[in-house]
Amino acid sequence: MISGKAEHQSGGRSLPVVRGDIVFNDNVEPHYFRGASRDFEVLTLCFLPSALGYSDALLNDRATMDYYALLVPFTPGGGEPLRLHPSDRVFRKAAFLAFHLMELFFREEAPPPGPLGDALRLFLGVLVGEAHHRRIPGEGPVPFKEVLDLLRARYREKITLEQLATKYRMAPTRFSGRFNRLTGRTLPRFINELRTLEAERLLRETALPVRRIAFEVGYENVTHFNAVFKRLRGKAPRALRLASR
Numbered sequence: 001m002i003s004g005k006a007e008h009q010s011g012g013r014s015l016p017v018v019r020g021d022i023v024f025n026d027n028v029e030p031h032y033f034r035g036a037s038r039d040f041e042v043l044t045l046c047f048l049p050s051a052l053g054y055s056d057a058l059l060n061d062r063a064t065m066d067y068y069a070l071l072v073p074f075t076p077g078g079g080e081p082l083r084l085h086p087s088d089r090v091f092r093k094a095a096f097l098a099f100h101l102m103e104l105f106f107r108e109e110a111p112p113p114g115p116l117g118d119a120l121r122l123f124l125g126v127l128v129g130e131a132h133h134r135r136i137p138g139e140g141p142v143p144f145k146e147v148l149d150l151l152r153a154r155y156r157e158k159i160t161l162e163q164l165a166t167k168y169r170m171a172p173t174r175f176s177g178r179f180n181r182l183t184g185r186t187l188p189r190f191i192n193e194l195r196t197l198e199a200e201r202l203l204r205e206t207a208l209p210v211r212r213i214a215f216e217v218g219y220e221n222v223t224h225f226n227a228v229f230k231r232l233r234g235k236a237p238r239a240l241r242l243a244s245r
Contacts, residue, residue, distance in 0.1 A: 004040035006033045015083070022084040022094060024127060045098055047120060082127065090130050097123040147179070155194040156218035161187050195219070196232045203241045210237045 005018045010031035017023060017033070025031045033042050084091045101123060104116045147164065164187070165175040179187055195217040202213045214225035214237075230236045235243065 002041040002043050004035065004037040006035050006037075006040050006042070008033055017083070020086040020091075020095075022091070022098065024082045043098075043102070045101060082130065084130070088130070090126055094123065094126050094130075097126065151191060151194060155191050155198075156216070158218075159187075159191060191218075192228050193232060196229050199225070199229060199237065200233055200240065203237055204244045210241075213237070 001021045165172040199217045214222045219225035
């Protein structure tokens with residue numbers, strides 16, 4: 001809020017905002033500001049996932065999955081949007097970075113991974129830290145970087161939606177909805193992408209039989225593995241191996 005005061009409408013809630021407040025909202029929940037004074041003025045900063053260097057192709061690089069964790073402040077999952085007031089501990093840093101981002105944008109700086117992308121990641125990192133600082137055990141945003149780290153480490157195992165929902169004290173449907181919104185994938189598809197990515201590496205870099213590779217990445221049935229691999233990687237395992245030689 002640059003000046004004045006307003007009501008922020010989001011998810012059926014109306015919250016007062018005044019000069020200096022910073023409000024973060026996701027790209028799914030409809031929201032708007034209703035001015036409550038004549039000098040009401042809002043500076044809006046919007047960005048697409050591509051501003052973080054995200055694309056469907058880059059998702060295949062495991063490192064880019066960490067970008068999902070940067071979206072935590074924008075996925076309140078039914079709670080109030082993250083709001084910063086001038087009295088909050090990270091307000092000055094967040095406000096400086098927000099205006100710095102606008103400055104870089106109007107300078108037409110190079111796209112990510114240039115200065116604009118670096119500044120945006122730094123900005124979101126500040127917000128993630130604040131979101132986790134405010135989190136009450138059993139409430140608030142799920143630490144999705146922790147979830148993604150767990151999946152990367154244990155994707156060979158049988159991990160169910162119910163197990164993860166119980167771990168983070170959420171209803172399975174709510175956890176599933178949050179996960180889908182954050183990653184753009186269902187949990188089974190996300191795990192299958194991790195598995196087939198590793199399988200592709202083994203097919204290209206080793207001489208292990210396809211059946212052994214299927215077992216190594218977590219599949220007990222090689223027929224099922226072949227079908228999933230072809231659907232997600234575009235070729236059957238043996239065809240990909242032949243093409244890479």
